[in-house]
Amino acid sequence: MSGRRAVRDGLLVGNLETGEEVALAGTGCRICGEVTLGQNRLCPNCGGEEVEPLALSAKGKVWTYTVVRYPPPGDYKGADPFRPFALGLVELPDGLRVLAPLSCAPEQVRIGMDVVFQPRVRPDGVIQFEYAPAGEEAAQ
Numbered sequence: 001m002s003g004r005r006a007v008r009d010g011l012l013v014g015n016l017e018t019g020e021e022v023a024l025a026g027t028g029c030r031i032c033g034e035v036t037l038g039q040n041r042l043c044p045n046c047g048g049e050e051v052e053p054l055a056l057s058a059k060g061k062v063w064t065y066t067v068v069r070y071p072p073p074g075d076y077k078g079a080d081p082f083r084p085f086a087l088g089l090v091e092l093p094d095g096l097r098v099l100a101p102l103s104c105a106p107e108q109v110r111i112g113m114d115v116v117f118q119p120r121v122r123p124d125g126v127i128q129f130e131y132a133p134a135g136e137e138a139a140q
């Protein structure tokens with residue numbers, strides 16, 4: 001199987017073909033210390049060019065969340081038929097928050113709960129990601 005790719009260019013690091021050590025890509029600024037999501041050539045905080053690629057932490061905490069009860073408009077690639085899901089704003093120890101679906105049932109989500117990054121390969125080879133409750137990431 002080949003041709004796997006991240007849901008957005010530059011969003012993931014690691015071996016996308018085998019799934020080993022796949023993590024969110026980040027960029028750290030050597031000048032101001034800002035950490036941002038994805039691979040960036042400039043720091044969006046200070047405009048500096050002295051940035052370095054990072055692999056963001058797999059662990060985070062739910063900072064807040066909402067429940068998506070209707071299919072998003074456009075080319076939705078989620079569950080068919082649609083089922084409501086929790087969309088979390090996950091705070092990473094790296095110092096940023098990432099918006100992503102949470103894999104557990106919406107009623108199980110709690111603010112402050114520990115979650116773990118979980119890449120998912122869609123049938124079309126695109127790798128997207130979500131966060132699973134810590135300790136349950138291997139259960140699915």
Ligand SMILES: [Zn+2]
Nearest residue numbers: 029032043046
């Ligand atoms: Zn900076």
